[in-house]
Amino acid sequence: QSALTQPASVSGSxxxxxxxxxxxxxxxxxxxxxxxxxxxxxxxxxxxxxxxVSNRPSGVSNRFSGSKSGNTASLTISGLQAExxxxxxxxxxxxxxxxxxxxxxxxxxxx
Amino acid sequence: xxxxxxxxxxxxxxxxxxxxxxxASGFTFGEHAMSWFRQAPGKGLEWVGFxxxxxxxxxxxxxASVKGxxxxxxDDSKNSAYLHMDSLKTEDTAVYYCTRGGGRYxxxxxxxxxxxxxPWGQGTLVTVSS
Numbered sequence: 640q641s642a643l644t645q646p647a648s649v650s651g652s653x654x655x656x657x658x659x660x661x662x663x664x665x666x667x668x669x670x671x672x673x674x675x676x677x678x679x680x681x682x683x684x685x686x687x688x689x690x691x692v693s694n695r696p697s698g699v700s701n702r703f704s705g706s707k708s709g710n711t712a713s714l715t716i717s718g719l720q721a722e723x724x725x726x727x728x729x730x731x732x733x734x735x736x737x738x739x740x741x742x743x744x745x746x747x748x749x750x
Numbered sequence: 751x752x753x754x755x756x757x758x759x760x761x762x763x764x765x766x767x768x769x770x771x772x773x774a775s776g777f778t779f780g781e782h783a784m785s786w787f788r789q790a791p792g793k794g795l796e797w798v799g800f801x802x803x804x805x806x807x808x809x810x811x812x813x814a815s816v817k818g819x820x821x822x823x824x825d826d827s828k829n830s831a832y833l834h835m836d837s838l839k840t841e842d843t844a845v846y847y848c849t850r851g852g853g854r855y856x857x858x859x860x861x862x863x864x865x866x867x868x869p870w871g872q873g874t875l876v877t878v879s880s
Binding site for chain 2: 641675677684685686687691696731736737740743
C-alpha cells in the first residue's frame with residue numbers, strides 16, 4: 640500500500656481536461672510544498688512534469704499544471720492529447736522516516 | 751544535454767551481491783545530490799536512498815527496506831554514483847533508476863530544498879532468482 644493515495648485510473652477524450660488527485664497527510668503533502676509529479680510511458684523512465692506543487696520544468700507543456708489544498712495535491716492536464724496517455728505518479732517529501740513517498744500511480748487513458 | 755546512464759544490472763542469486771553504476775554528463779555532478787529509485791515489475795516507484803553532495807557532507811539516507819543491505823556512494827572525479835546491493839532478496843527484483851536530486855542544493859549563492867528528481871536514467875533491471 641502506497642503512502643500517497645491516487646485513483647488507479649482516469650480517462651478523457653482528446654481536448655478535454657482531467658485532474659488526478661493525490662492525498663497524503665500533514666506529514667507529507669500537507670506540511671510541505673515539495674510535491675512533484677512524474678509521467679511514465681510503458682517501458683520508459685519517469686519524466687518530471689511538475690515540482691514544488693505547481694512549477695513546470697523547462698520543456699514541459701503548459702497544458703500540465705499542479706496545485707495543492709490541505710493534504711491533497713492535484714495534477715491537471717488540459718487539452719488532452721493522445722501522447723498524454725501514460726502512468727502518472729505523485730511524490731512528496733515526508734518529515735519522518737522514508738523522506739520520499741509516492742502514490743501508487745494513475746493510468747491515464749485518452750479515449 | 752543532461753543525461754544519466756545506469757549499468758550493472760542482471761540476474762543474481764538470492765543472498766548474492768551486485769553493484770550498479772550511474773554515470774552523469776551535461777551538468778556539474780559534484781554540486782548535486784544523487785538518488786536511487788526502483789520499480790518492481792508492474793508496480794509503482796519506490797525511493798531507495800540518496801547521497802548528498804560534498805558541500806552537505808556527502809551523507810547518505812536509505813529507505814527502511816534496504817537499510818543495512820544497500821550502500822550508496824559517489825566518485826565526483828568520475829561523475830558517477832553507485833548502488834552496492836548485498837544480501838539480495840527476490841523482492842529486490844526491479845528496474846533501478848538513478849536520478850539527480852534530493853536534500854539541499856546551492857547555486858549562485860542561494861540554497862534551497864530540491865525534493866524533485868530530474869533527469870532519470872534509462873534504468874537497469876536487477877532480477878534476483880535462483
